[in-house]
Amino acid sequence: MLSSAAFLSFRPTPTRGGARRSAAAAGATITMRDRSKNRKPTQRGRYLSTEAIQVVQSLKRVALRGAPAASAAVEPKLRRLLKADLVAVFRELAAQGEALLALQVFEEIWKEHWYRPRLLWYVDLVTVLASKGLRSEVEKACSYLKREQLEPDTEGFNLLLKALLDAGFTQLAMDCFRLMKLWDSDPDRVTYRTLIRGLESLGKMILSADLRLEAESEYGSLDFLDEVDIDKACISRAF
Secondary structure, three states, rough: OOOOHHHOOOOOOOOHHHHHHHHHHHOOOOOOOOHHOOOOOOOOOOOOOHHHHHHHHHHHHHHHOOOOOHHHHHHHHHHHHHHHHHHHHHHHHHHOOOOOOOHHHHHHHHOOOOOOOHHHHHHHHHHHHHHHHHHHHHHHHHHHOOOOOOOOHHHHHHHHHHHHHHOOOOOHHHHHHHHHOOOOOOHHHHHHHHHHHHHOOOHHHHHHHHHHHHHHHHHOOHHHHOOOOOOOOOOOOOO
């Protein structure tokens, strides 16, 4: 048998490849990755809790029955939701195309003491209402918007203008363009491109010509009108 000293002194001779791996391992620093960085950001307030999912399902069942009395019975459930859950219910309904339900929930949010206006909420609401051709409801949503006082948000207004023009709401789009300027959301190239292209597609050539003059005065050239639009996903925003 080998003595203890002989055993401790015995080392297997490393191969050339093994030596290189050992040297690389010796020089490498092992760090633990922060697993939280792998998580996707919350998608615009649409992660639903169990309670929020139940309310979405309840609202949809009531809508199928078409019973106003039943709808009133769901309202207490809405009021019991936490702020984040209530906003998530609204955005989920809008994403599912439940236009009238989304409007109902938005109006509940609008009454809450913690309510602070967010332009992207209006973008969600107007987009789903306009997509269903609900003209009076779109006008109602825009009437709410006109009462607000928002922080400058050019990107948000660009999305709103596009939603209105895509659905043919010319006058409301121009009203929102004026609001945009009133609230110091400076129109950019995307704004003018959206308006000019949208108005021309709707046959509103006089309005489009006026905006062309305005854009040319601002930028000196209209070359940017021929640029290809690249859709960008909206980043998550705080409630």
